[in-house]
Amino acid sequence: MMLIACPWCGPRDESEFVCGGEKLMPRGEAAGLDDAAWLERMMIRANRRGPHVETWWHAKGCLAWFAITRDTLTHEIAPEGAP
Numbered sequence: 001m002m003l004i005a006c007p008w009c010g011p012r013d014e015s016e017f018v019c020g021g022e023k024l025m026p027r028g029e030a031a032g033l034d035d036a037a038w039l040e041r042m043m044i045r046a047n048r049r050g051p052h053v054e055t056w057w058h059a060k061g062c063l064a065w066f067a068i069t070r071d072t073l074t075h076e077i078a079p080e081g082a083p
Helices: 035-043
Strands: 005-006 011-015 018-022 051-057 064-069
Touching: 005 064
Parallel strands: none
Antiparallel strands: 005 011, 018 051, 051 064
């Protein structure tokens, strides 16, 4: 079980959250992409081992979306502001 720190509600059990997957580039940066690049942005994920930035939705709480850095091997969540 993971303990995820919601920026607004504080630490909560992972069962309250839904993982939105790997964090994407901001929409404004994606505005000029061609079809192949848009497909890459929307559908293809690195799915790499180790730390990466993910988006999470606090579905059973404040309903906020936020990003965390989580290690996919250990499930350790980095402190806020860490890469």
